[in-house]
Amino acid sequence: MANTALVTGGSGYFGQVLSKQLLERGTHVRMIDLNFPGFRHPNLEFFKGSILDRNAVRQAVSGIDKVFHNAAQNPLAKDVNLFWSVNRDGTQTIAYESAAAGVEKLIYTSSTAVYGAPKLNPITENTEPKPAEDYGRAKLAGEVICRKAMQDYGLDVAIVRPRTILGPGRLGTAHILFEWVQRGLDIPVLASGNNRYQFVHSDDLAWACIAASGVKGFAEYNIGAAEFGTMRELLQALIDHAESKSRIKSIPMWPTLPIAQLASTLGLSPLGPFHLLAYGRSTYFDISKAQEELGYAPKYSNSEMIIDTYDWYQANKFSLHKGGASYHRSPVKQQILALIPYLLRMIPG
Numbered sequence: 486m487a488n489t490a491l492v493t494g495g496s497g498y499f500g501q502v503l504s505k506q507l508l509e510r511g512t513h514v515r516m517i518d519l520n521f522p523g524f525r526h527p528n529l530e531f532f533k534g535s536i537l538d539r540n541a542v543r544q545a546v547s548g549i550d551k552v553f554h555n556a557a558q559n560p561l562a563k564d565v566n567l568f569w570s571v572n573r574d575g576t577q578t579i580a581y582e583s584a585a586a587g588v589e590k591l592i593y594t595s596s597t598a599v600y601g602a603p604k605l606n607p608i609t610e611n612t613e614p615k616p617a618e619d620y621g622r623a624k625l626a627g628e629v630i631c632r633k634a635m636q637d638y639g640l641d642v643a644i645v646r647p648r649t650i651l652g653p654g655r656l657g658t659a660h661i662l663f664e665w666v667q668r669g670l671d672i673p674v675l676a677s678g679n680n681r682y683q684f685v686h687s688d689d690l691a692w693a694c695i696a697a698s699g700v701k702g703f704a705e706y707n708i709g710a711a712e713f714g715t716m717r718e719l720l721q722a723l724i725d726h727a728e729s730k731s732r733i734k735s736i737p738m739w740p741t742l743p744i745a746q747l748a749s750t751l752g753l754s755p756l757g758p759f760h761l762l763a764y765g766r767s768t769y770f771d772i773s774k775a776q777e778e779l780g781y782a783p784k785y786s787n788s789e790m791i792i793d794t795y796d797w798y799q800a801n802k803f804s805l806h807k808g809g810a811s812y813h814r815s816p817v818k819q820q821i822l823a824l825i826p827y828l829l830r831m832i833p834g
Contacts, residue, residue, distance in 0.1 A: 489513045491549045494556030496522040502687040517545040536575035546586040551698050554579050555594045560620045560757035568623040576627035584638035592698050595646045599625040607771035618758035643697040648709035651790040652687030653797035660816040663798045669730035670826035675765025678717030683709040683769035686785035696779040707770035712786035722788035734829045753821040
């Protein structure tokens, strides 16, 4: 079967976006996931299985040209054991079975979390990875495994690191923000909120992954928006679009972060260490390598993509169900975060 691709985690939020783009290009797509996808297509083949099951993976990669490896436990899971078993051990199974099957190219979707909280921006492909929490460490371990499979078995690999993903259908912690804006509740920023923060639209990321799959030889690309500003500017653009009465209010880094970390550790907050590490700091990629080598030209700015995501939420909010198959496709419980807008009322402004 010519022009075939395996998408791991294909039923997840980004897995479905990527699969649809591949199908639009005439690729026969096989998914491996524990959950069924939310759509059908004559060239879509679903394989129910876990990437921790070597026999299942061996069957899934058989006859495949390219493997897009997206299956992962994301920060919302906050399960350290799953971070390592899925993001490291599962990646090892995918990489080595892909090599054994003679797969033409493995595209590994890594994470900005491998860089931790770098002191200098923009982050480039030459920036030394220094993950600061278990999710980032496990994703970096996956990168190391892919490189080793390349060295030991000649597997051709591309590593794609995305900034935080937005796009229609993307929920997770974004659901909390959208609900607050819809209700006109105040929105917090850490310190001044003037930290520059870059996102990436799922459509732009999928395009980049597919483009990277055509590169011969090892490659790594950092992927994000070309147009972005500060966190405060992004939130204000959303509030203005929604015609909301929400106001942005600054809260101090100290003692907010230690308290938030304690709440997360006690299971009182949906936020994980990676969210707390990132929200109040400037973090953005230099995407020039992807622009030059892939012809990457992102269609969405930060403000355009958050508005696109919010509009989808508004159109679909009454059909959303908690506890879905994917953290990124499901609303999350606010838990102690539900108190924040009411506490913000005590702050003038």
